[in-house]
Amino acid sequence: MLYLSDVVRFRSTALIGLLVVACTGMVQAQDSSEPTVQFNRDVKQILAKKCFACHGPAEQESSLRLDERESAVAEADSGMIAIVPGNVGESELIRRITSHDEFEKMPPEGEGVKPEELAILKTWIEEGAQFQGHWAFEPVTDPPLPETKHEGWVNNPIDQFILSRLEEQGLEPNARASKRTLIRRAYYNLTGLPPTKQEIEAFENDSSPDAWKNLIEKLLASEHYGEKWGRHWLDLVRFAETNSYERDGVKPNAWKYRDYVIRSFNENKPYDLFIVEQLAGDEIENPTPESITATGYYKLGVWDDEPADPLLHEFDQYDDIISTTSKTFLGVTIGCARCHDHKIDPISQENYYQFLSFFRGMKPYGNRGDVSFSQREISSSEVVSAHENHRREREAIENRMNEIVSAAIEQLPQDERKDVKRQRDPNRRRERMDDRIAELVPNEASEYAELKRQLDAVNDKEKYLPAREFALAVNKADKTPRETMIMLRGNAHVPGDVVVPGFPKYFNDPNPEIPEPASGQETSGRRLVLAKWIASEDNLMTARVMVNRIWQYQFGRGLVRTSSNFGQLGTPPTHPELLDWLTQEFIRSGWDIKHMQRLMMLTSAYQMSSEGSEKGLAQDPANDQFWRFNSRRLTAEEVRDSILLVNGRLNEKMYGHGFYPKISAEVMAGQSKPGDGWGNSTYQEQARRAVYIHVKRSLVTPILSSFDFPETDAPCEDRFVTTQPAQALGMINGDFANQQATELARRVRETGATTLEDQIGHAVLFVMAREVNDEDVKIGTSLFNDLKNDHGMDDQRAFDLYCLMLINLNEFFFLD
Structure with a gap:
């Protein structure tokens, strides 16, 4: 988000900077200052949302195109000039935006340009209306490390980029967080589980200079690491174990793909190999059961077993693969060009069908009663x-x-x-x-x-x-795929020109040469060509997109907030030089995900407190500059798993078939056939981690749904974090919360504690992983007595509800 204070922030620049501007033919600002408003960072988002639909890459009404300087500063069909660099009053764009005449006002429909957006546009024009190519479509740079004043704060180059920006803005980084805060942050971010009191005390008492580093290494080596970080990836690839639609039938062996992902993260599989296995694990030179299982990626989408229009549904499945692949791996929305050229980004409809042709020989999920296309023996x-x-x-x-x-x-x-x-x-x-x-x-x-x-x-x-043994995987693919044709207006029944496999034009890569399949080869090999191109260190987007995701999951938001859309409708990076440096480091490391996490967590930036400061909140309330760490609520899975851990019931069994939590009859009634396809797991199995819950599209487990478990029909780049009544109602009245609170109370009684004060002390110890204090005892005793005296409860029931109160506290639910 951009604030008006950004518009009036001036910085001096070196003479060489002005020479570069002059040499590129851009109009200089009227003074010697560097422009405070930048086209890519500040202006393009406004134009993309308000103007590009009619005056952008796809449409140029009145021959006006506002994403390119040559057209924007030229005379339009109306005889007017939209943008006159250095002259706001002569710029038709501003006159139309501010006009009160309904026939002249722009944009003609929808929400108008906001006052703060108008101020940005005016300042940009006053300063010379300098255009830039879209940042994401430019080659990755290898930026020099910036100089900083407070060198003692810098632990590695990441800190240099963060601190340099803070010093430039006159902001101070927060102090280091307490050791208790840091260990909780690290445990949840890397494993999704809380530390015990003993683990917290051991870290607090470790005064060695490598204490933090050693903790990170321990957690990166934990098997629980893959369960946490694998779940991030499952969000991106729309993982579910059923097909959706009315019957929502099961996808046999889908759980093996989930296990493949968890193992891959635990093994620290190089990201480029991780890409190739999922996109072409059956086409590599020596396929393995693991690489075959990885191709289950293609079969995770929704599938209609009785479509009204089978051909349309076949192309809907291709569209799902295109959208998921382009967003997840490349951070672009190629799927928007199915019916026409992309309205914003330089992606033509031809590009869409060229991209589709890489997948063309692959058979769809199946036919009703026969899913052999998606079941392969391993x-x-x-x-x-x-x-x-x-x-x-x-x-x-x-x-x-x-x-x-x-x-x-x-x-x-x-x-x-x-x-x-x-x-x-x-x-x-x-x-x-x-x-x-x-x-x-x-x-x-x-x-x-x-x-x-x-x-x-x-x-x-x-x-x-x-x-x-069988796996959900690509099982049938043509060695010689059928021709791919542009479908006019996206209609599968109206084919147009034939296209060949190719890449979006802004990559500036020629169409690939597809090798002739060998005599013993079963498939065309097209997907392997695509996979190697995506996984190449020369690809503009792949490494950038992934390091941004790693940053997002560590710091709470990406350097690019729209982490699956690096296009012109996405938000630009707050720290573009840092993003490029991280990209280069990721490639230099051999696509090593754990290396990048280690590097990020060892920074002073990661170890900052999340407390607010008057100046920071006033100047940068959204924390765009990372002057503090972002606090967060636990995710849906973390809430459930933490409750099971603190009450002593968590079953740490890994891998295998998913399990079925108990779901009330009222929730089951929402299905077309209540209870259909939902098993009955043992009480012990139901205590496994949430990542192993059977994901049924029409029946998401209520506690997960309440706490913002992602929609499973499409990729989820960043989960919503909502506060809504169903959360409180479920955590107070729900069967799961009440049953687990009773189990917590049972665990406390099993310690032998007899007095109420001792029982409160043990409960706080288990839930909060700290010693009880006088305030805890006071609140707990008051609640216990009220429940007995005012509501007629016996000691056991009253203490059960005290335990329920504990697992509802913010101290349990939030991370600083």
């Missing part, structure tokens, strides 16, 4: 061989039996023989003729009886064979 060669040998042995016996049965059928009277032959299934024929073999072909009877015994023995052996 058994070991030994298991496959054992089952194949068993199949051959069974078929040899069955074939000989069928020969005897056929001979017997020929001995039947003609009418009966015709009737039997109508049965096409050989197994059914054998069943029908079983008792008549001795009668019709007596010479074959003994052999037939022996074959039956052999068949029974072979079938009996089947249950001792090692289990075959």
Whole structure:
């Protein structure tokens, strides 16, 4: 968000800066100051939202295009000039925006330009209306490290970029947070679980200079790390285990993709390999069960098993893949160009269908009753061989039996023989003729009886064979895909020109050469070409987008707030040089995600307090400059998992089939068939971490839904953080919260504590991981007595509700 104070902030510049401006042909500001308003940072967002729909890349009414300087400062069809650099009064753009004539006022529809936005536009024109190319479509720079005054605050280059900006703005970074705050921050950000009192005290008492670094290393090595950071990725790829629509049928083996993601983060798999495995794990040179499972990425979207228009639905599935892939990996909205050229970004409709053609040979999820396109065997060669040998042995016996049965059928009277032959299934024929073999072909009877015994023995052996394993994955893809054509207005029934695989034009990369598939190759290899291009260090977007996501999940918001839209409708980076430095460092590290997290967490910026300061709140209330750390509420999964941890019930079992929490009949009633597709897990299984909950699109677990679990039909770049009545109602009246509060009270009683004060002390110790204080005892005793005296509760019920109160406190729910 931009504040008006930004508009009037002036900074001096070196003479060389002015020379660069002059050499690029831009109009200089009327004084020697560097412009306080920048096109990319401040102006483009306003024009993109208010003007580009009619005067942007896709439409140029009156021949006016406001995203390019040449057109913006030229005479339009009306004879007027929209922007006259240095002269606000002569600029038709400003006159139209401020006009009170409904036939002249711009924009003609929707919300007008706000006063603070108008001030930005005026200042920009006064200072020369300097244009810039869109920052994200320019090559990544390798910026020099800025100089800072307070060098003692700098732990690594990240701090230099943060501190330099703060000093420039006259802001002071916050002091270091307490050790208790830091360990809670680190545990939740890396594992999604709180530290125990013993872990907090051990860290507080560790005075070694490497105490913080050692804590980070410990948490990065924790198996719980993958459960927390894997869940971030699952948000981005719209992970769910069912298909949506009315039946919302299960996606068999979808949980294996979830496990693949968790393991990948725990193993610190290089991000470029992580990309390639998901986009083309079946097309790499030596596919593995792991890389095959990774392609389940393509099969996670919604699927209609009885579409009214099957061809349209096929292209809807392609559109889902295009939108998810472009947003998640590239931070651009290619999906907006399905029906026409992108209205804002330089992405044509042709680019959209060129991108689609990389996926064209891949079969859709399935057909009703047959999802074999999405189930692929990943058994070991030994298991496959054992089952194949068993199949051959069974078929040899069955074939000989069928020969005897056929001979017997020929001995039947003609009418009966015709009737039997109508049965096409050989197994059914054998069943029908079983008792008549001795009668019709007596010479074959003994052999037939022996074959039956052999068949029974072979079938009996089947249950001792090692289990075959399948994964949700790409299973069918054409070696020679059908032609891809531009669908006019996005209509799958109106094909236009043929296109070949290609990349959006702003990447300035030529169309790729797709190698001719080898004789033994099963697919076209197109997706592997795409995957390698996306995972290339030369790609403009990939590394930038991922380091921004890592920053977002560590600091609470990205350097680019719109982390899946780096296009012209997205927000520009608050620290562009830092973003480029992080991008280069990520690539230099070998795409090492844990390295980047370690680097970020070791900064003074990460270790700052979240407390407010009068000057900081007045000058930068949104914390754009990172003068303090952003506090946050626990995520939905963290709320649930933390409750289970503090009451002693958390089941740390990892991986495997998802489990089914108990859901009330009232919530189940919202389904078309209440309870359909929802299992009944044991009480112990229901205490596993929330990342293993079975994700059913039509039946999201209530406590997760209340606390902003993401929509599963589309990628989620950043979860909402809402405050709404269902949260309080669920945490006070809900079955889960009340049951777990009772379990917490039981845990306290099992310590042997008998007095109320001791019980309160143990409860606070478990929930808050600290010693009880006098205020805790006072509040707890007062509540306990009120519940007994005013509401007639016995000691047990009163203490159960005291425990319920504890897990509802802000101290438990929020991180500083």
